[in-house]
Each structure stands twice: as C-alpha cells, then as structure tokens.
C-alpha cells in the first residue's frame with residue numbers, strides 16, 4: 001500500500017495530469033506572468049510539518065545528507081558537482097522552511113531562473129526525489145509528512161524539467 005502510494009505520488013510529479021492541478025497558478029517561466037518575488041507553494045493544511053522535520057536544524061542536516069547522495073548518484077552528480085553546494089544547501093533550507101510555514105524567508109532565485117539551461121530531464125528529477133526520500137527515511141520522517149513535502153514540490157517540475 002505504501003509502495004503504491006509512493007509510486008502514484010512520484011508519477012504525479014512528472015506526468016501531464018499534474019498540469020490540471022498546476023494550471024491554477026501561472027508558470028513563472030512565462031515572462032508575461034513572471035512574478036517579482038519567487039513563487040513558492042505553501043503547505044496550508046499541516047501546521048506541524050516544520051516541527052516534524054526538526055525545524056531549521058533538522059533541515060540543515062537533511063540538506064547535508066542529501067547533497068552527499070546527489071553527488072554519489074550518477075544521474076544527479078553532473079548537475080551538482082560544479083555548483084556552489086553550501087549556497088545551494090542554504091537556499092534549499094530556506095525554501096523547504098517556507099514551504100513548511102516555518103519562520104524563514106527564501107532569498108534564492110525562482111525555480112525557472114535557477115534551473116534555466118540545465119536541461120534537467122525526468123530521469124534526473126526522479127533520481128533527485130528518490131535520494132531525498134532515502135534521506136527522509138533514514139531520518140525516520142513519517143511517510144505522511146514526506147508526502148506533504150513531495151506534494152508541495154511536485155508543481156515545481158514544470159519550471160525545472162527541460163529548461
């Protein structure tokens with residue numbers, strides 16, 4: 001059951017059906033609708049998510065762990081080995097904190113801007129998410145809380161894949 005739910009969620013991240021849910025919000029990659037501030041989905045129905053993930057300290061540890069995994073995975077390594085990893089991890093902590101309604105401000109670029117020209121494909125996207133799930137499992141983050149996070153990240157795929 002858990003595997004099925006996970007498979008469905010992952011499929012929803014990259015399949016066109018997500019566009020139905022995503023259409024409500026204009027894509028930030030469309031210059032005519034590009035907002036001045038980065039667009040970030042906010043989780044509104046789980047007030048405890050930030051605490052469940054261990055607040056800021058927990059998010060810092062999650063990013064430290066997952067970056068090692070992204071650098072070890074041949075599908076994600078080429079993207080991350082030349083990046084400013086410390087800066088990226090800092091922005092990811094901020095982004096995840098905002099998504100979880102924590103007391104943070106995101107100071108990075110939009111997803112469209114920061115992934116422009118990278119040519120990320122679906123395989124790399126899946127690999128990145130899978131490594132994140134390994135980190136979250138290792139840290140014993142409850143499956144339901146993981147799903148909340150992944151559901152918030154999923155709409156971003158349209159600004160990241162194939163740019």
Ligand code: HEM
Nearest residue numbers: 076079080083091092095108109114120124125128153156
């Ligand atoms: C839902 C999925 C993703 C999220 C939430 C996400 C989030 C972010 C954030 C917040 C930044 C920092 C932007 C900044 O510093 O201004 C970033 C940059 C970056 N992302 Fe992603 N990302 C995702 C998917 C991916 C994928 C699939 C790849 C490649 C396999 C990737 C590779 C990178 C790289 C290499 C950078 C650094 C760019 C630079 O330093 O110029 N990301 N991402």
